[in-house]
Amino acid sequence: MTISATTPVQATQPPTKTWSTVPVSTVARSTVNPIRQVIERLHKLVKDHQNASGGVALSTNEPISLSIGDPTVFGNFKTHPEVNNAVRKQLDSFGANGYGPSYGLLAAREAVARHCTTPAAPLTAGDVILTSACSGALEIALMCLAEAGQNILIPRPGFSLYKMLAVARGVEVREYPLLPERNWEIDIEAFSSLVDDRTAVAVINNPSNPCGSVFTKTHLQDILAVCEARQLPVIADEIYGDMVFGTSDAAGSDDEGSHDVSGIPPKFHPLATLTATVPILTVGGLAKQWLVPGWRIGWILIHDQRNLFSNVRQGLLDLTTTLLGPNTLIQAALPDIFQNVPASFYADTTAQLAQHARLAQRLLSQIPGLQVIVPQGAMYMMVGIHIQDFTGIRDDVEFATRLILEQRVEVLPGQCFDYPNYFRIVLAPPKDKLEEACHRIAQFCAKYYQV
Ligand SMILES: Cc1ncc(COP(=O)(O)O)c(C=O)c1O
Structure with a gap:
């Protein structure tokens, strides 16, 4: 018999299997x-x-x-009213409702570059990638630098996402100890001893979640010395950058003063400002400093004065094309946020x-x-x-x-x-x-x- 367009097609084979619970992926x-x-x-x-x-x-x-x-x-x-104003302006303009470039709107990347640039670690819009929160930045950075069979160094105690992202993708994690008796500084010897030829990257979190510690300039230089000696790129998680305070003061008051036990107020040093040689992806975002964690805007800053990240830059851009970048409304508000929020x-x-x-x-x-x-x-x-x-x-x-x-x-x-x-x-x-x-x-x- 010939099959006409209207003849229903009968299944000729009996079903080989019946429905059962659908399996879930390894990731x-x-x-x-x-x-x-x-x-x-x-x-x-x-x-x-x-x-x-x-x-x-x-x-x-x-x-x-x-x-x-x-x-x-x-x-x-609460976030500052100027942050709300910046978003309201974009919302009312109807100008930020479309797709943007997957790595972020130019004006937004320029604004982040202006906000984060320093003479020692200069940035242009081309060094900035906007992401869905700092978590998205960490995911892209880690996926770009490490793969199954390699290992990464992460802090212990440390923010749990580093391990989650790595383990799910077959990347081994090696935890370097932070020392409570030394204000949670990294045990530099242990850190160095964990590096081998399969180590793809070290994650350094400063200021730290969960420790609330802030590394001194000398300590950051010691970390960078190991990275330089072992040719180890770094992901610097600086989502709490500039959220720095001292706690002890002579009067013991809860209302005034801000110094550490030595009397010197601690200072945040972005890791990239202390090296011209170690390639660093710094991750950050709006969540904590601007008090809007739900807005899910983050960034990657590419610090690479020796052009060692030329392939990594392309890899990062390729990875952003999966999600086509973060929320354009908040991206578009970034220039006003950085400019109008008072110190x-x-x-x-x-x-x-x-x-x-x-x-x-x-x-x-x-x-x-x-x-x-x-x-x-x-x-x-x-x-x-x-x-x-x-x-x-x-x-x-x-x-x-x-x-x-x-x-x-x-x-x-x-x-x-x-x-x-x-x-x-x-x-x-x-x-x-x-x-x-x-x-x-x-x-x-x-x-x-x-x-
Ligand atoms: C150290 C650290 N990195 C990254 C993140 C993720 O930030 P976001 O909420 O922007 O994804 C957090 C959030 O708590 C954090 O504590």
Whole structure:
């Protein structure tokens, strides 16, 4: 029989298989966010404790979260009105609604270059790639520089995305230690010893999440010396650049002064300003300094005075063509944002963070069993737990679990950053909430601390 256009085609073969659960890719399966994993474990422990016969009843205190690295959640940190004006102007112009170049609008890249350029590390628009947040910048930079079978160096404790991105793509991670007794400086010898001929790149995060540390110029030069000797390119994660403060002052007041223990205010040095030879991709974005993490605008700055990144530049551009660049509305607002936001806005943010840091440092360092590592920047503080002195508490996850149950205070266990028996607090909550949280932590510790 001939098949006419109207004859329905019958399946001649019986189906070879029936539907079953659709498999998921290796990349998806290997994408594991350790913070989510630890928090899920923590929440399960909270539930188990509540369900156990004779288990602990959840405290009726108002919950206070010191765990979320988003400065906007409590409403005390707001972006500057000029930031809103800049976006409103673009919205009303109907001029920023179309697709832009995948690597970013020219005017926006020029604005970032102007904002970030320095005499020692000059930038033009051609050295700037705009991305979907700093996370997008990290993904593109890492995918461009490292591949399966190679390894990358990342900090421990460190921001979890570095490991997530690498492991999901078959890239080995080698964690170099940060030393709490040295203000979280890198153990340079250990760092150097991890490099081999399969090492593609080192990730350096300064100021640090989760440590709140700020590296000195001398320390950054020591890091660069290793990179130079081993011909190791760097990804410099400087999303908290310029968010620097001291915490100790002679008067011990929570309201004034801003100096570190030596009396010298810490200073942020962009890594690229300290070398003319090591090729560096600096990643950053609007999220933290401009207090708009939800807007998802980030950037990559290509610092390459010896033209060692000529292929990498092309690779970065090629990788941007997948998503066709970040949100054009916010991109178009960047020139006005950089130009119109007064310096006092940035200074106010860091002054407030400094006050909060001093308050938390003063209150938490009085608690037996805890050890505060004094922060100097970003918006975090790491606190060590002498876990052996806390009866019936096994580790930092159990500490954080019981703290939620008994005091309704949420902190992030150090295991989220591959650093057990510490916890991280965020310094963003308003002073009264932070103070109340510290008092509750003190009560909690007093109950379990026994020496
Ligand atoms: C060190 C560090 N790098 C990158 C990011 C990602 O920033 P974004 O929200 O712009 O993706 C964060 C966010 O918390 C961070 O702490």
